[in-house]
Amino acid sequence: MHHSNPRMGLTVGLKVLSLVAIASLLVFEEWVSTPACNLVDPFEDPKFEDDPENLKVMLVADLLLLGSESGYLSVFFRDYYISKFFRKSFESLKPDLLLVLGDVSAKGSELTRSKWTSVLQQFYQILGPFVDLPFHAVLGDRDIGDCSDLDLNKVNWISSKLPGLDPSGCGAFEINNISFVTLNAVALLCGNNSLRFGIEKVIERESLEFLDETGGINDSINTTDANYNFMWRVHSMPSGSGPVILLHFPLKQTGNQRQGGIDTLKRSPISLIEGLNEVSKPREHIGAGLYKLRHTLPQNASEYILRALKPRIIFSAHSHSFSDHVHFDQTREITVPAMSWNARDDPGFVFATFQKTGRAISISYCSLARESHILLVYISIMVLFCFFCLKG
Template structure:
């Protein structure tokens, strides 16, 4: 009898420990990634005026066909990841850099609705925060399959997106511009032209602001000269523009001097982070994971927007990359167990004064480790039942 009572006590202890384990394992582990850019020193501290932004990507949500494993295990933990991240990090803004859906490009509008409901339910406390979502290739598909009317419909479901899937907003002293990067892979079509109009509009605003500052400092300027593109390019320095948000990374092949594409795997900042290999993804990939924006589109974006810093996604792995003009591009990892054993995300803190940005890579629990714990608990409970 004493033995039976002992097993019952052990069972109760195991179940109680399971709840404690779930709370503990859902908390992210974050590590600050120092910038290799000289002169970009960030003054660390708890300044309430700094803007803290949590960035996630590639949630890869499924609709009704998700199955029990996704419904009751993976999505359950992803919701806990969001809640615990909110509680521990207290961000001011949430950015989602594309691929909310695993098969969105194949879904009808009616089948998109369960995915959207799951997405907003998963956010939990983040629903009360400013939110901005950009569209990924899995959301809207390949160039040959793009349905402009469907993109307009999807864009309306997320705050701040125009019909082309682009957006621009400002919080505090930080300006953000998001582009529909998928459209920039396509040829000459109306969607791409719409995205290019957004780039040119933001470029014009950037140059007008710079011209206003120049006029204030040096007196009046010639209006004709101020709208000469050559004049603009010579007066706007790199890093003067907005924070740029994309789903696809920019082209890096032209930057062999700084490590090129191989920097994704050899960057010294990743040492100790134990980034695992990718697993097989849910569904078919509309674009290959090594896909980047073409060199001409990349150069166009750099010249037009002079981004302060760039955040991209799609590769499912964290990367911190310095372009030839010293612009920093951070690639946000996937937050889905359907893509990697251990998901993650990025937290960017924008200093109120100056242009410094602090980047933290936050890792979340490995799915394999959690499954091992569950298997162990099941074995213990089975033994307790047999003894009882």
């Protein structure tokens, strides 16, 4: 008479359980890596939504990479999942352009060139399929420092390592007949700084080119206060007829929150995950003067940009949260949330679709998986597996 071996049955059961757990994890990883995107406002005419001539742009911010200073949690968990987020976003959304709105590095202003190189290597590894796609990066305060230690040579070197930036950290490019202008907003926070004067010249140059192309009438109005001296360029072109503006710091918010859009998404309550964040502390050593008090551009600098460039739309970052704001002249500003678990438990990004044959822009807010939820799944599977092992 044949008797079954309980130990052999347990071994087979554990093998089956292991295979099921591994298969479930693979399915879970593919599912959880896919972004969930919600339209803030679709095109008025739905037929424009899927027009192949439209320009589709993915905008991310605040990656806060640590390069060679990354801990095990970043190297084996966070970087792995952020890479999957980029890959699945690329596969599901099929963007034409990637824009990174500053703070690529968590501590870039403190790093030597060799350590900055390790951050850039980490950055390109995470981008995955986006490396072969046109992309453009903006400088943030964590990348180049604050007003007290802003170094022109360092800004020049970092700018040379990112596509499309001039030595001052600004840039201008055109794709699908849509013009983009990048501004080094960090320098605009500083008072009497040579780099800030260079940014003003870029704004003036872009304003003049805009006037030459459109034939607008212009005049200059001087405004002076204790910290800023801007020559506002006034012209007859309507608001929204200029380029798309990209910068790290948001403009000073005047006007009203956009009606019908998604209100500013509040940061998640502090959880156990926050204790694991390597750069979750508030910004320290922020510097002196206005920079210490404001995490937006000053009102004069904000109005200077709006009046001189008449932006079609503005994309900014820095606050780590999504917001949709309309300024006094009806210029719309979208603030892109952080796409990093180093910043918040619930990262996200923005997906914008530009109508090539018109002026319409469709905005989507895309959310990504919470780090706490993914860790909870891993811990639950490990606990169940240990339970079955001990039970045997």
